[in-house]
Amino acid sequence: MKEGDTVLGTLDDGGTLGLTPGTHTLTFEKQGYWSVTKTIDVQSDMSVSVEMYPSSAAFKLEDFPADITIPENTIYTLTFTLSPIDTSATYNTYLSLSGLSDIIEVRKDGSAISPENGKYYLGDISGPTQVSIKFKAGAVGQHGFTLTLTSNDAIMSQTYTTTKSVTYQVEPLPFSIQMPSEWQVGTNELRISESSGQSYLITAVLKDSQGNEVWSDSYAFSPYEAHTFSINVPSEGSYTLELQWNGQTAVYDITVNPAITLVTKTLTVSEGGEGVITLHFKNPSSNVQYYTIKVSGGFLPAEINQSISVAPLSEKDVSIAFAVPEDLAYDAYELNVQVLQGNATVFSDKVAVNIGDSGGFTLFGGGTSTSTWAYALLGLLVLGGLVFVLRRR
Structure with missing residues (x-):
């Protein structure tokens, strides 16, 4: 302990030192800690309490709640004051939170801060600053997270780290x-x-x-x-x-989740053939649900209507068949699928329909393309060659 440049002595916790009556400005120093300067007025025997902080840390966390109890699944705002131990160490300050999920927002003096790679930039802290952390509590039990503040000196040559472990108790809702x-x-x-x-x-x-x-x-x-x-x-x-x-x-x-989904997004049909569109219905309620399915547009000469019902707490597939006219002008069409519940439309989507060629020579399981005809011709040529060889023998 010093007064000015004069060393008065060394004190342990609970130690005593004699001073003359009057005002004294004392500096308390300890290796690995920030020095603390305190002015006291000595008139008689008195006690002085001095709190010292590690020199690796830059902040004091004041007004921090001692016991944190939160009902489950509720929103809680943790608010405290960030006070510099020494303003020479509080430049370029970042806040990070480890082990805390469901963070809703972080605020500095009432202004919201957006996270940057999981950290919150608080800037240069020159005086007491209010910080609030809003988060959602989880399940019943004891939880905890670590609050870390990193900062630098003015020339960015040294980094300071202040950490605090926070525990909180989550209780059942009332x-x-x-x-x-x-x-x-x-x-x-x-x-x-x-x-x-x-x-x-x-x-x-x-x-x-x-x-x-x-x-x-x-x-x-x-x-x-x-x-x-x-x-x-x-x-x-x-x-x-x-x-x-x-x-x-x-x-x-x-x-x-969707109660109705379109299973058939695209399909290929032949002219003069038939196509089928399938929808999936889910009914998670305890009542029967009634629907009307409508399919229209494209090459259909008239709208198709089909009424269905879905039993409570069940799900099922429903298929709608339609005829494909012959001699269509295009090789692709779009059909409109609409589902009504009463007079309200509860689902709508479109089905892409490709028209395939139903005529032509088919070899090895189907196909009417040019390549199929080429394979057929090649087969005939090979067959002719075999016949020719057999004849020569």
Whole structure:
């Protein structure tokens, strides 16, 4: 310990040193640590607490929460203050997070920062700076990650590293959730049962992949009460379901797979023959689903209509046959496939139809191309040669 350039002595933890009454500016030094300067006013016996940091680190992490407890699947924002130990070591600062998944965003003094190769650039830190990390908690249990800050001196000749291990506890939600085994377009039932003995309002919000709200509803739960939300999904795709209560939000990713898919994308038919288009239907609901299939366009003289039904919790293939006229003008056509549920169109696509030549000489399993005729002619020539040889003998 020094006062000015004068060494006053060496102290261990809990050690004592005699000073004259009055104001003293003391510098505490320890090898491998940043020095700390502190001004004290000595009037009588007193205790002085000094916190020293390794010289390899550049920051103090202040206002850091001691115990972090998060309900499962909820969004949590970890906020703390980044304070330079010495501003000569806090240039070109980067933040990296190891072991933390589902990071939603990182902010510096309220401004969002985009990641660069998995790191977040904080720039030059000259004073206390607020940093927030928003992430989604996972399953119930204890989790942890490592927070690392790297920085340099002004001439980029030395690198400093500040690390902190963060642990947090994930607890069960205060309510239980029963979701559909498979989400579908249309109405889906979500049942929530209050299990903590409290009363609170739950708001359920469905958002599309762009973050736009497509459905929402709220219900005020009494202790141990259950309620079923009827969630309307407008179309296939990826969605996010948010359950909001008491200032917290639980988030679930939802994928709505196609209920109808076109199995036959392309097919080859012959003039005067027949073609078949196959569609696959899936019904994850507990009700029978009724559809009308329409095929039109191309060479079809009239629209084909076929009504079908799909039993609850089942799936099946449906084939639509059509006749191919003779003497067509083109060798390729496009047919329109449309599926209606009531008066609403729930599926539409196109089938590419290639017209093959049904006439001509066929050898070795089919084919009517020029190459086939060439092989046939070659075969006849070889056969003629064999006959010629036999005759000479």
